[in-house]
Amino acid sequence: MEISLQFQVNLLFALFSTIIITISVAIILVTGKKKQQRMPPEPASTRLGIHRALVVSNWEVAKECFTTNDKVFLTRSKSLAVKHMGYDRNMLGFAPYGLYWRSARRLVTVELLSSRRLELLKHVPDIEIDSFIKDLYEQSVRNRGVAVVDDCWKKILCDGKHRKNKADSKGVGFCTRKLGERASRNEADDTIKATCLIIVLGGIETNVVTLTWAVSLLLNNLHVLKKAQDELDINETMRLYPAAPLSVPREAIEDCTVAGFHVQAGTRLLVNLWKLQRDPGIWSKPLEFLPERFLSDHANIDVRGQNFELIPFGCGRRICPGITFMLRFQHLALARLLHGLKWGTVSDNAVNMSESPGISVPKATPLEVTLTPKLPSMLYR
Structure with missing residues (x-):
């Protein structure tokens, strides 16, 4: 029981x-x-290797990423290439968000690329552009009026006679000395080299690519070339051929929502600038070179990161700090070249506009042009 x-x-x-x-x-x-x-819901799965990726080709979604979620996408994704070639991620453009990035950006923005500093150093690009035009003139004389522009662009940006004069506080030597002062207090040698490297690389490649495409587009549109000699606007070149067709990848540091989709932490964000800036929903005749569009329908759009339809320099907290310098240099260089020389093509054929693969968008073939001096020859010597 x-x-x-x-x-x-x-x-x-x-x-x-x-x-x-x-x-x-x-x-x-x-x-x-x-x-x-x-x-x-999560967006359609796209991966870069083992990493989730979000590729944005719409300006409204890009705006949401860089305004509402700007803090989320503030850091850079990790890369072995950047680690080993960028001084252990000390290069400003590729450094992760944190105290180092904030300090380095403040240094570059205030001490090197501020309007006051650019005004102090404005004589440097003037002298270098004069030297560049002289080299073009001499090359065209040697080659019976023909010059390969691609071989000359980098000279204007690399030779820099003023960089040798480090004792001159008004010259480029000031920049390296200022970095040295900061280094002696807190920074390591690698930080100095990384900061100089990103400034040089960013200044050379982007300017060379943009100016080469600008001249190519003008030679294929002679009616625009005549207008450009009176009123210059380089925005259309940067719309059609941004120096980098894809933005530098960012990485989400926490979960967020973009365009109604759930984006997990660690997702890499890339903006397809090439597609975004050729969107027929925004630009009429998007594949045509029409600089006058920025004087009429799109007069209120510029490239400084406030209009997300045109963001060749990026936007948000990580917008390119050298935007003011590059715009000044590109306008000055192109204006001096167009007003000082008469440009033409080597043959009756249009300039080949084929693109070459790469981080930037270089031309697949060198730009060959004919140059005719507009001024007395003694002014080019």
Whole structure:
């Protein structure tokens, strides 16, 4: 009798435990399902190797990424290439968000690329552009009026006679000395080299690519070339051929929502500038070179990161700090070249506009042009 009673007690306890466990599991499943239903859907899966990636080709989504979620996408994605070739991620443009990045950006923005500093150093690009035009003139004389522009662009940006005069506080030597002062206090040698490297690389490649495409487009549109000699606007070149067709990847530091989709932390963000800036929903005749569009329908759009339809320099907190310098240099260089020389093509054929693959968008073939001096020859010597 006692055994039978004990058996019944054990059976009831087992049944009761089973019911409790079943109810608990059901509650967990229902609650989890409700949470999953409330979670926004994830975008279509795109991966860069093992990493999730979000590629944006719409200006409205780009605006949401760089305004509402700008803090989320403030850091850079990790890369072995940047680690080994960029002084352990000390290069400003590729450094992760943190104290170092904020300090380095403040240094570059205030001490090297501020309007006051550019005004102080404005004589440097003037002298270098004069030297560049002289080299072009001499090359065209040697080659009977033909010059390969691609071989000359980098000279204007690399030779820099003023960089040798480090003792001149008004010259380029000031920049390296200022970095040295900061280094002696807090910075390591690698930081100095990384900062100089990113400034040189960013200034050379982007300017060379943009100016080469600008001249190529003008030679294929001679009616625009005549207008450009009166009123210059380089925005259309940067719209059609941004120096980098894809933005430098950023990485989400936490979960967020973009365009109604759930984006997980660690997702890499790339903006397809080439597609965004040729969107027919924004630009009429998007594949045609029409600089006058920025004097009429799109007069209120510029490249300084406030209009997300045109962001060749990026936007948000990580916008290119050298934007003012590059715009000044590109306008000055192109204006001096167009006003000082008459440009033409080597043959009657249009300039080949084929693109070459790369981080930037270089021309697939060198730009060959004919140059005719507009001024007395003694002014080019």
